[in-house]
Amino acid sequence: MKNNIFSLKNKVAVITGGKQGIGKVVAGYLADAGADIVIFDLAEASDVAAEIANEHGVQARSYICDVTNPQDVADKIAQAGSEMGTLDLLFNNAGICLHKEALECTPSEWSKVIDVNLNGVFYVAQAFARYLIANQKTGNIVNTASMSGSIVNIPQCQASYNASKAGVVHLTKSLAVELAPKGIRMNSISPGYIRTEMTGTVRQDWQDIWVDMIPFKRMGTPEELAGAVIYLLSDASTYTSGSDMIIDGCFTIV
Numbered sequence: 572m573k574n575n576i577f578s579l580k581n582k583v584a585v586i587t588g589g590k591q592g593i594g595k596v597v598a599g600y601l602a603d604a605g606a607d608i609v610i611f612d613l614a615e616a617s618d619v620a621a622e623i624a625n626e627h628g629v630q631a632r633s634y635i636c637d638v639t640n641p642q643d644v645a646d647k648i649a650q651a652g653s654e655m656g657t658l659d660l661l662f663n664n665a666g667i668c669l670h671k672e673a674l675e676c677t678p679s680e681w682s683k684v685i686d687v688n689l690n691g692v693f694y695v696a697q698a699f700a701r702y703l704i705a706n707q708k709t710g711n712i713v714n715t716a717s718m719s720g721s722i723v724n725i726p727q728c729q730a731s732y733n734a735s736k737a738g739v740v741h742l743t744k745s746l747a748v749e750l751a752p753k754g755i756r757m758n759s760i761s762p763g764y765i766r767t768e769m770t771g772t773v774r775q776d777w778q779d780i781w782v783d784m785i786p787f788k789r790m791g792t793p794e795e796l797a798g799a800v801i802y803l804l805s806d807a808s809t810y811t812s813g814s815d816m817i818i819d820g821c822f823t824i825v
């Protein structure tokens with residue numbers, strides 16, 4: 572019988588932005604696939620780690636970590652590596668969104684979005700890849716981009732977010748090529764509209780317009796992203812790197 576190529580058993584996975592939303596749900600599914608779990612978030616997330624450990628019988632820890640601070644990121648990767656024994660996989664997912672017209676956007680608002688969504692993804696990927704190489708390990712990274720990296724959302728204005736996510740898609744391709752000789756793969760997922768804390772507070776008339784524009788006539792759920800992340804982090808995708816998987820209920824193809 573063949574081994575389960577989707578299994579993440581004996582792997583330790585870091586999830587950034589794992590306190591809530593997509594990160595929290597996907598972390599549970601990675602644990603279900605056998606991985607031990609490390610949550611990085613600005614917010615304290617020991618409750619999430621405890622819940623995952625209890626439910627899935629894996630080891631899980633959480634660390635407060637600001638992905639925009641490269642020293643904090645490097646320190647927490649080192650600490651998590653030492654406390655968990657090793658690190659293998661990264662779901663590089665923390666992000667924020669700002670709905671604001673470009674003409675009204677201040678330099679600090681612009682910089683904040685780029686800093687979390689693009690610079691943060693780079694700092695965590697860089698520190699993680701350095702950790703793997705220093706420990707003579709191969710490994711695997713999935714970044715959370717967005718369909719907003721390929722299309723311009725309406726009716727809300729969110730140029731900083733869209734630009735940051737387009738950056739994540741191409742950063743993923745660039746690092747995939749650089750890291751290929753080191754045995755490290757990197758792919759991205761580009762979700763469409765997904766029901767989470769991030770989208771839940773958006774005004775209802777905008778959400779109604781989104782749903783009307785989505786061929787599936789509904790927003791997605793974080794659960795509907797988990798299979799893609801497991802696939803890309805597992806041995807089911809060993810020849811896949813630098814790819815972007817759009818998961819959007821057909822939004823971007825019409």
Ligand SMILES: NC(=O)c1ccc[n+]([C@@H]2O[C@H](COP(=O)([O-])OP(=O)(O)OC[C@H]3O[C@@H](n4cnc5c(N)ncnc54)[C@H](O)[C@@H]3O)[C@@H](O)[C@H]2O)c1
Nearest residue numbers: 588590592593613637638665666717762764765767768769
């Ligand atoms: N929800 C959607 O419709 C959607 C669609 C496409 C892409 N995405 C992307 O998916 C990712 C997760 O989105 P979500 O909907 O779960 O959002 P969310 O707001 O529910 O969760 C984001 C998490 O990231 C954490 N975070 C924010 N800034 C951080 C920082 N500097 N350092 C560490 N952690 C930080 C937050 O504390 C939070 O726990 C984001 O990158 C988002 O851009 C979301």
